Amino acid sequence: MDIKTKVKTNRTVNLILFLGVIVVVNLISSNLFTRVDLTENKIYTLTDATKNVLKNLKDRVIVRAYFSEGLPAQYAEYRRIIKDKLDEYKVYAGDKLQYEFVDPSDSLGKERARADGIPQVRINVFENDQYTARNVYLGLVVVYEDKKEVLPVVTDISWLEYELTRAILRVSSPETYVGYVTSNGTPDMQKDVPAFVQMLRSQYNVMPVNLDRPVPKRVSTLILLQPTEDLTDSQMYNLDRFVRRGGKLALFVDKIHADFDNGTARKLNLDNLDRLLANYNIKINNDIVLDRYHVQITVPQIIGSVIRFVREDYPFIPIVMNFDRTNPVVKDLENINLIVASSIDTSMLPNSGLKYSILARSSQYAYRMKDHYTISPNYQIPPEMYNESNIPLAVSLFGKFKGMFADSSDTSTESPETKIVVVGDGDFVKDKFLGRDAARNPNMIFALNLVDWLT
Template identity: 20%
Template sequence: MKAFIRWLKGPQSDFLLFIIVLVLLNLAGMRSFFRIDTTKSKSYSLSQSSKQLVRTLEQPLSVKVFFSSNLPSPYNNTAQYVRDLLSEYAGAANKQFSWETFDMNNPESQSMARSYRLNQIQIQELKESEVGFKNVWMGLVLTYADRIEILDGITSSEGLEYKLTTKMTSMINAVSALAGLKGQADLNLYLSEDLAAFNIQGFSSIEPSVSKAAEAVNKANMNRIRYNYVKPAQADVESLSETYGIPLIRWTNNKDGSTGKGIIGLVLSYNDTFRLIPLQMSQSLFGSYGIAGLDDLEKNITENLASLVSRSTEIGYVSGHGELSLQDAQSGAANLAAYASDMYGFKEIRTAEEEIPSNISTLIINGPTEEFGEEELYKIDQFVMKGGKLAVFLDPFIEKQDQMAMYYGMPPSYEKNATGLEKLLKAYGVEPAEGYVMDKQCYSQSAPGKGKTEFYFAPVIHQSGLKNNHPVTSNLSYVLFLQSGALTLNDAASASGAEAHVLAKTSKESWLQKEITALDPSYIFPPAKENMGEYNLAVLLEGSFKSAFANAPAKGNDEKAGTADAAGTAKTSAGAQNALVSEAHVSSGIQRSAVFVAGSSKITSGALIDEEGGQPVAVFVRNVFDFLNGSEDFCYMRSKGLSRNVLDKVEPVSAAVAKLFNQYILPLLVAVAGLIGRHMKKRRTKAIQKRYAQDENAQEAVQ
């Protein structure tokens, strides 16, 4: 026994003990989960959004794993990734989350999988130096309340966390749109008592109607809102109006000239954000006053509460100005709508005929070709001033081609596109330039007998032209633009305290083509290098903005309806005893907003986007929507693994040199470094041995 202990303590046992420890660690690793993610994009770490989702579950959410055993490589790695990922979900979740695996060799498990409409898939298998085929199960089933969702044919781990989290999110929102609410939201009715003296029709019904609507919403949503009835003092009225954008009502007594002010407003707030529920004083054709919005209070409160708490799943899509159609898959945005349908629905809004709904937090204007009216521009401007997010895809030219020209194969004509949106964008800090941006770093195509054709009007934006560390672009290796205009930043954003980010810009070998007769590579020639430079193709502005309007524009000229004064206010007729003036104009942002502008709508069309969103430009556009909608983590999840160290060289010689360096010179340098390190280690060992030998000799001489 003593000999065995001496052997264990001696160096002879080191190798065997190392093997034993290694085996034990592997056995422990099979039963426990631990991961260190050193990737730049954190491709193998659970995102904060996923953790928050499962941490706040209110009902049981179960994931059933139907994966065959003994899967060949690389599918076995996918199966292991699924188990590891679900372990991470479970580690971050509360007690409502669970997952289980099923033995797919068991006929009962196979029958259960079929009942969920999972199907076997066929994969390739290399066995005994022969390639064969094998039918396997590779699917997941998610259940939450009465909702069931499936993910079938999971042959790759790419984007799996994003798919799982979005499925869970849609299920939870379908059951309860307020599932993400912590605590309560505040519903505050601000009502000035002095306004009761003006005989406003429906005024006495405001408080009872709001109280009844709040009670009904609470009953349907487990008392999620806290209702407060506030009677503001005269001294607080203007401050409340400026803070929440509530129309300020002023009056003058024609008898004694005394003045006063009051407000009628319903504000729903949660954390640092709020929504102004439609409830305001209106004026009839005959000059009498009334309260608008009482009939739809319960519906408006519910919709705004869902939008405020759980990130709105409905995005406004402006129509009526020649925008890209949501029904056209070829030249319209139908593929984009299909790609985004897992989380968002697009609601078409004709701004010429209707107001922007209060529950809409993000508005898209995609490829308009007709001019916006002043009232429409004002609606959009006030939407931004109140904290709404705006995405504009603006084309510099309108392509026009009649049937006769198309019949004879003639190219379309290109006319300058002026929509009126330029006024708004300039006030916020960005100005569209004239012409298409051409770039020598572009999409190219080789054809037998024709050589290489470069499409200068399709710039390829590599990582050097994308903004680093921004959720929209951080993990993208490149983005392809098409027929884009240039965007110039001015001082308006910084003057109002907003931040400007250039998300995508061209290479330094770019130029503006202001005159377009035919968009044909054969007719486009690069200018001299000194006439080239970088151009912005997509920018993002964040913060509070100044309004593009000094006052609200005058409405129709109906004499019976009351007039609008220079401050954009609605008045009674001059003969009234007490003249009420409602001031609704918001001159500067009352909530933090964001404005995204791209120089092309082609990047949202079927020309570049398919229903599956397979191209990086589709991920780019979708990331924009998520970012504006407050879902930054989804941007990171979706683009995990998309970042690649790709060559951004466009010249054949440069590309060949870079390829040669990476394939041969770099490994050679590593080998040389290793040899140098080994040589230095040997020298150090010899120096140590020599030193100890000298010490021993000196000690022997002393003795």
């Protein structure tokens, strides 16, 4: 059966429609992503990660909890849960972790809270048949040697282990540098991906990297996010040399550039990047993966002089739920959304000598758009066209990678054991697709898991 495309000739209608797509896409995460209780589902592999962090502490970590006395039942329960969690931490850390609960009700306690950066917060308390406002303390501080991390207000226990373990990692880990490529038309760190960069900076030192120059030696992990301009030969050499020295590489790459302003899509010329990836036995295809499991968006329709808003299917943003459940990076994720993603060709990997994991795949009902690219909500295909299954969308690689270049100053032709991750999409970490609670968006958790695994 031929693919059916609904066509509207009114350019004004289409422009309004695509402006509507942009607005709604900004809200997708808040309507779609399912929040996960970390203490139950252990997303971000927190239980195993926490044990490893605590077992490998080199010196003593001190946790100070500032919780007011006489809190309402909900917050009093928080205090108990925090104490139980800290007792559990001590099982694995032994004498390398100490904690205390500080009573901030007197002047000495208030002064200690102020010095540790724990603020008073106002809560409403129902007593004597009425609500009254109280100023209370609900914070934690983690101290290691001369470094300190503050959790100023703990109001969501489901994220306690994640936040606490991240704070311990932040103060106890040696300085690690993650590079973000700023050349080749990548998204602006401050305008396009500030939430992602901010989350990275909460654990790592993040520095911009221009591939026109060699990657600085202190960078251990490099992120190449959504390049729109191909690598030059010298840039390809610098990137390959980084991998040959053992650097870890995250590639979040769009092969088809989606323009949500006018609903068009076009193939990007990334031939040199393709050559480099082929040398590493991986390929990102020039296609768009559509999936029967996808988001709905709200778009405006003009009927006469009336504008109304309707919900329409949008298979260009799949709801990805098909993960490698044996891999700690993704095993506890419920779903993520990839935005106009391309498929990944893994056919060279079985004979490459590399260890690899197909982290995320399409559902059993997917379709690959291989030409005549569009991202219009008007584009429809019949159900029987969703006849491909388990299409790779994200892959991790581990092993010794063959170099493309060698010269008199660097004769190494193979890297030491290192890691590369490839995702056929770069939009998934942009602020406009993460929603208001970007830090806890599953897309963000997925991206941070990848960087943590690499680093």
